[in-house]
Amino acid sequence: MNKKVVVIGGGLGGISAALHLRAKGFHVEIFESNDRLGGKMNEHRWNEFRFDTGPTLLTMPFILDDLFSTLHLHRPDYLDLTLVDPICRYFWDDGTTIDMSNSLETSIEQMAMISAKDASNYVNYLKYGRRIYDLSADLFLFRPIHEISSLMRWETLAKLFHSYEIDPFRTVHNANRSFFHDPKIVQLFDRYTTYNGSNPFKAPATLNIIPYVEHELGGYYIKGGMYRLIDVLSNLLQDMDVKIHPSTRVDKLIHRDKKATGVIVNGEAVSADYIVCNADVVNAYNTLIDGFERRRVRLNRLEPSSSGLVFLWAVRKKMDRLAHHNLFFASNYQQEFDQIFKQKIVPEEPTIYVSISSKSDPRHAPSGHENWFVLVNTPYITEDQDWSSLIESTRHHVLSRLGQFGIDLSDGIAHESVISPLDFEQKYGSNRGSIYGISSNSRTSAFRRPPNRNRDLENLYFCGGSTHPGGGVPLTLLSGKICADLINDKKR
Numbered sequence: 001m002n003k004k005v006v007v008i009g010g011g012l013g014g015i016s017a018a019l020h021l022r023a024k025g026f027h028v029e030i031f032e033s034n035d036r037l038g039g040k041m042n043e044h045r046w047n048e049f050r051f052d053t054g055p056t057l058l059t060m061p062f063i064l065d066d067l068f069s070t071l072h073l074h075r076p077d078y079l080d081l082t083l084v085d086p087i088c089r090y091f092w093d094d095g096t097t098i099d100m101s102n103s104l105e106t107s108i109e110q111m112a113m114i115s116a117k118d119a120s121n122y123v124n125y126l127k128y129g130r131r132i133y134d135l136s137a138d139l140f141l142f143r144p145i146h147e148i149s150s151l152m153r154w155e156t157l158a159k160l161f162h163s164y165e166i167d168p169f170r171t172v173h174n175a176n177r178s179f180f181h182d183p184k185i186v187q188l189f190d191r192y193t194t195y196n197g198s199n200p201f202k203a204p205a206t207l208n209i210i211p212y213v214e215h216e217l218g219g220y221y222i223k224g225g226m227y228r229l230i231d232v233l234s235n236l237l238q239d240m241d242v243k244i245h246p247s248t249r250v251d252k253l254i255h256r257d258k259k260a261t262g263v264i265v266n267g268e269a270v271s272a273d274y275i276v277c278n279a280d281v282v283n284a285y286n287t288l289i290d291g292f293e294r295r296r297v298r299l300n301r302l303e304p305s306s307s308g309l310v311f312l313w314a315v316r317k318k319m320d321r322l323a324h325h326n327l328f329f330a331s332n333y334q335q336e337f338d339q340i341f342k343q344k345i346v347p348e349e350p351t352i353y354v355s356i357s358s359k360s361d362p363r364h365a366p367s368g369h370e371n372w373f374v375l376v377n378t379p380y381i382t383e384d385q386d387w388s389s390l391i392e393s394t395r396h397h398v399l400s401r402l403g404q405f406g407i408d409l410s411d412g413i414a415h416e417s418v419i420s421p422l423d424f425e426q427k428y429g430s431n432r433g434s435i436y437g438i439s440s441n442s443r444t445s446a447f448r449r450p451p452n453r454n455r456d457l458e459n460l461y462f463c464g465g466s467t468h469p470g471g472g473v474p475l476t477l478l479s480g481k482i483c484a485d486l487i488n489d490k491k492r
């Protein structure tokens with residue numbers, strides 16, 4: 001008889017787990033509290049404008065291709081991925097602007113406009129990133145790191161002998177300073193630590209894998225908008241007879257004799273052989289799982305990743321100076337991270353990321369207009385923040401800062417929608433509004449991230465950005481695959 005799996009939450013991790021499990025013959029039901037799937041990867045529409053609300057850049061596309069292959073499908077028949085070039089246009093206060101590209105030669109030429117010496121070391125830097133990737137990706141990304149069977153593989157043990165080469169003892173910033181001398185180039189590579197909501201002045205240099213992944217393996221955009229991924233995967237779930245319950249919140253997990261046996265939905269018990277929880281692990285222990293107070297306290301002590309404020313602006317003009325992805329750096333980067341992680345205040349002078357998908361997909365805004373996604377990194381939620389006034393002051397800072405870069409938006413915004421840390425917490429259940437689960441601000445974070453197989457209750461599994469291997473589109477897809485493999489192995 002085929003076993004039944006209940007998936008709590010239809011974010012990317014839950015969708016990936018459901019597809020992988022269904023492909024292995026399990027009966028799967030997804031309960032999602034919002035009216036549509038996708039979680040933080042969502043979209044907003046206003047008149048003729050279309051906006052992505054979460055991810056704007058896809059890396060490691062082979063993980064997505066792998067999901068399609070598992071379903072005996074060919075990804076290009078469903079989704080058109082395009083390399084965005086430049087990957088990102090960078091702006092500094094003194095008027096310096098460079099484009100980092102998918103072309104190595106172009107990136108080197110552009111970096112050389114800042115420092116010829118640093119540009120000449122870029123190839124070495126990418127080699128160093130590749131070495132970290134080769135040594136760590138298998139254990140830290142593709143396998144369930146907390147399972148003894150993963151650690152005891154011969155290849156893993158052999159690689160552990162080279163563990164100093166994954167650079168866990170220096171910070172990202174210190175390692176970048178050993179490769180580059182110009183503060184702008186160091187800042188450019190420090191910035192990648194924010195891809196998982198962490199602080200480059202604290203996080204281990206192992207995270208220097210990220211610029212390698214983006215520059216060597218490519219930074220992609222999904223034609224039609226990033227939310228196409230959720231649309232396409234939702235259709236596949238339906239084609240494969242996965243039952244989806246939108247607007248249906250799971251209120252409790254049912255467990256007996258240290259085994260998870262089902263969930264409570266609308267006051268009714270729904271039984272299952274396995275539960276895959278895509279809800280944030282910390283919040284799951286705070287609200288769904290009763291009876292494990294010590295674990296709950298311990299999880300709440302882990303430092304959450306940063307959060308963010310997103311402004312979606314329908315802009316009444318076209319800015320030819322801007323590319324699809326743009327970054328306006330703060331002049332004092334260390335202060336920005338101190339304010340986010342130590343003082344836990346929204347930076348007074350934030351680094352500003354602006355993504356304009358209508359540059360690649362003109363249909364996302366009417367002619368002569370643009371759809372701006374503007375992101376600044378913020379702290380996770382604490383008790384003494386007043387987000388309505390923080391939104392006002394941040395909007396003011398962003399507009400005046402963009403003005404300093406010669407970008408005048410006065411009377412230029414036809415419509416605004418704001419996504420704040422409170423939305424990440426209240427709408428998607430992210431612990432204290434954090435975007436990427438726990439931070440990677442310590443050497444041991446990879447091991448402290450909650451495991452995919454739950455230690456307290458048999459038959460309970462966790463996927464999504466708050467679990468191993470972490471946040472971001474490719475990793476949350478992997479978390480779902482890892483859960484499905486663990487469940488399938490157990491069934492045998």
Ligand SMILES: Cc1cc2nc3c(=O)[nH]c(=O)nc-3n(C[C@H](O)[C@H](O)[C@H](O)COP(=O)(O)OP(=O)(O)OC[C@H]3O[C@@H](n4cnc5c(N)ncnc54)[C@H](O)[C@@H]3O)c2cc1C
Pocket residue numbers: 008009010011012013014031032033034037038039040041053054055056057058059248249250251278279280288308310375427428429430435436463464465466470471472473474476
């Ligand atoms: C502004 C922003 C920019 C980003 N940019 C990028 C990027 O460029 N590239 C990239 O790779 N990644 C990016 N990310 C990260 C990426 O979006 C996330 O890591 C990923 O989407 C998280 O997926 P998840 O599986 O953890 O689920 P989530 O999106 O957190 O979804 C969890 C789901 O569970 C549901 N849920 C929770 N509790 C319950 C319950 N009790 N009952 C029923 N349902 C429940 C929620 O409603 C939600 O839909 C970005 C994120 C944000 C917010």
